Amino acid sequence: MASFSLHGFPVSRGIAVGRAHLLTPAALDVKHYLVGQTQVEAEVRRLQNAFAVVHQELRTIWEELPADAPAELGAFIDIHILILSDPMLAEEPLDIIRSRHYNAEWALVTQIDELIDQFNEIEDPYLRDRKADIWQVAERVLKVLTGTAQILPAPGDDDEAQARLIVVAHDISPADMLQFRNHAFSGIVTDVGGQNSHTALVARSLDIPAAVGLSNASLLIRQDDWLIIDGTTGVVMVNPSQMMLDEYRDTQAKIQRERKKLSKLKKTPTVTLDGTVVTLLANIELPEDCAAAMEVGANGIGLFRSEFLFMEHSGHASTLPSEEQQFDAYRRAVGAMKGRPVTIRTLDIGADKRLAGFEQSAINPALGLRAIRYCMAEPQLFLTQLRAILRASAFGPVKLLIPMLSHSFEVTQTLAMINQAKAQLIKAGQKFDADLQIGAMIEVPAAALTLPTFIRHLDFLSIGTNDLIQYTLAIDRSDHEVAHLYDPMHPAVLMLLAMTVAAAAKADIPVSICGGMAGDAKLTLLLLGMGFRELSMPAAQLLSVKQEVLGCDLERVTPLVRKILRSDDPAAIKQMISQLADATAVV
Numbered sequence: 255m256a257s258f259s260l261h262g263f264p265v266s267r268g269i270a271v272g273r274a275h276l277l278t279p280a281a282l283d284v285k286h287y288l289v290g291q292t293q294v295e296a297e298v299r300r301l302q303n304a305f306a307v308v309h310q311e312l313r314t315i316w317e318e319l320p321a322d323a324p325a326e327l328g329a330f331i332d333i334h335i336l337i338l339s340d341p342m343l344a345e346e347p348l349d350i351i352r353s354r355h356y357n358a359e360w361a362l363v364t365q366i367d368e369l370i371d372q373f374n375e376i377e378d379p380y381l382r383d384r385k386a387d388i389w390q391v392a393e394r395v396l397k398v399l400t401g402t403a404q405i406l407p408a409p410g411d412d413d414e415a416q417a418r419l420i421v422v423a424h425d426i427s428p429a430d431m432l433q434f435r436n437h438a439f440s441g442i443v444t445d446v447g448g449q450n451s452h453t454a455l456v457a458r459s460l461d462i463p464a465a466v467g468l469s470n471a472s473l474l475i476r477q478d479d480w481l482i483i484d485g486t487t488g489v490v491m492v493n494p495s496q497m498m499l500d501e502y503r504d505t506q507a508k509i510q511r512e513r514k515k516l517s518k519l520k521k522t523p524t525v526t527l528d529g530t531v532v533t534l535l536a537n538i539e540l541p542e543d544c545a546a547a548m549e550v551g552a553n554g555i556g557l558f559r560s561e562f563l564f565m566e567h568s569g570h571a572s573t574l575p576s577e578e579q580q581f582d583a584y585r586r587a588v589g590a591m592k593g594r595p596v597t598i599r600t601l602d603i604g605a606d607k608r609l610a611g612f613e614q615s616a617i618n619p620a621l622g623l624r625a626i627r628y629c630m631a632e633p634q635l636f637l638t639q640l641r642a643i644l645r646a647s648a649f650g651p652v653k654l655l656i657p658m659l660s661h662s663f664e665v666t667q668t669l670a671m672i673n674q675a676k677a678q679l680i681k682a683g684q685k686f687d688a689d690l691q692i693g694a695m696i697e698v699p700a701a702a703l704t705l706p707t708f709i710r711h712l713d714f715l716s717i718g719t720n721d722l723i724q725y726t727l728a729i730d731r732s733d734h735e736v737a738h739l740y741d742p743m744h745p746a747v748l749m750l751l752a753m754t755v756a757a758a759a760k761a762d763i764p765v766s767i768c769g770g771m772a773g774d775a776k777l778t779l780l781l782l783g784m785g786f787r788e789l790s791m792p793a794a795q796l797l798s799v800k801q802e803v804l805g806c807d808l809e810r811v812t813p814l815v816r817k818i819l820r821s822d823d824p825a826a827i828k829q830m831i832s833q834l835a836d837a838t839a840v841v
């Protein structure tokens with residue numbers, strides 16, 4: 255077995271050691287989770303039942319064929335019945351469920367992929383084309399399965415041994431990443447994607463070691479190869495030597511020990527050495543993430559990326575979450591945070607976050623009908639969401655955050671829509687917090703350069719550095735080919751941050767950062783020295799950021815940061831930022 259390493263971009267820290275599990279695009283289209291030992295036979299029966307239903311369906315179609323139907327039609331159905339009964343299709347997936355504990359849909363597409371690969375190698379074009387028939391039959395079975403799918407319990411302890419799979423795929427959409435929430439993958443490797451793509455952000459919030467942008471990993475890595483992901487460097491080792499495995503397992507244990515040490519800081523108040531209080535908030539994708547935020551002692555939710563609720567419901571307009579479903583999700587988050595504020599960002603769909611079933615025709619989706627622009631184009635959808643958020647505000651502190659604002663008329667139009675939603679609720683006799691705070695995301699350079707527009711009309715600002723960097727440096731954050739140019743320490747980015755924090759301080763309105771820079775512990779001192787006192791990040795990063803805050807002496811750090819901001823030499827800036835740590839105490 256050849257041993258080699260591949261270099262990509264690190265996404266979330268930690269080391270994963272496991273066997274490769276290759277996912278094809280077809281496999282990504284269905285739910286995949288591992289079933290517990292005790293559920294295996296029930297899952298086998300679920301697949302057998304689906305086969306039986308399709309068998310019956312095909313028989314009925316065959317029997318009801320009109321007398322004058324073309325003869326090929328009968329032959330065609332005969333072929334489908336034959337395919338359905340072939341052990342390669344009817345038996346093999348059952349073995350996959352039993353041996354690998356895959357759910358039925360996943361086991362079926364895994365086998366289909368295998369069969370299609372075999373068919374691709376057949377010379378005879380007639381036989382080669384039969385793969386379309388296999389797909390059609392499989393799709394019928396999948397339809398029955400998904401129609402009758404039951405939610406199985408999350409994997410239990412008996413899945414421990416199988417929790418060592420590392421997913422390898424060409425690409426994984428943010429919506430597909432949602433599927434990985436409830437099961438046991440230990441790492442993720444993709445060919446494409448940048449460090450701050452939304453796929454990467456979900457991996458980070460799941461706290462799974464991941465590396466992206468490895469170009470052709472999915473072609474070079476084979477099913478069941480042993481892999482090590484070093485989530486700090488983005489390096490993936492394929493079929494490593496025993497010595498290397500031992501070394502990385504040691505590092506894994508060391509990281510575990512460090513995490514344990516950090517967990518002691520959960521209840522420690524977040525105060526710098528000189529007594530300045532800093533607020534650390536968590537970013538979430540779904541209400542269930544609040545548990546992790548509470549677990550690390552977050553002061554609240556600084557960013558609830560509400561679009562993930564919509565992606566979870568992906569499909570068609572009729573399956574988008576209703577006002578009641580959204581209200582329920584927002585209220586659950588509010589309840590879970592027990593009186594701590596929950597900042598709900600309105601729908602930020604577009605760019606790399608797509609709703610399945612909705613065609614994206616934009617030539618450049620990152621510059622297209624994204625976020626507030628999309629909401630303005632879909633006023634009913636926006637009003638529905640605004641009402642749901644407002645209603646949740648009757649149950650605890652909620653703040654409303656608007657993404658991707660760049661024009662002042664977008665601010666006034668948004669405020670008018672919020673007032674319209676309030677009026678609708680008053681008319682319907684529904685309660686909400688009349689003083690609900692409304693904030694703007696500063697993530698387009700135009701917004702940072704025209705701050706009075708936002709400060710004048712809104713209650714708070716939150717800087718989305720992921721997009722601010724993308725739009726300032728003209729680098730698509732999901733494109734691995736330009737990922738090396740994505741630089742949070744670029745003088746232009748620092749300048750926009752400094753301008754925003756200064757303008758907010760002058761106007762006495764709160765400003766936070768909720769983009770990736772807030773969760774990067776290497777940048778915490780820089781941000782504190784710039785004047786930021788509120789940072790929002792994935793829960794998994796909160797305690798290492800807290801450790802930096804606790805060791806920070808602002809009186810020493812602030813003048814050094816001023817010097818950094820005066821420099822226009824990128825190399826010197828980077829060096830000075832790394833030296834800031836020398837001005838801190840070890841906690």
Ligand code: PEP
Pocket residue numbers: 455557559602697717718719720721722768769770
């Ligand atoms: C950002 O752009 O920094 C941000 C927080 O929003 P998102 O990453 O969801 O685009």
Ligand code: MG
Pocket residue numbers: 657697718720721
């Ligand atoms: Mg953004």
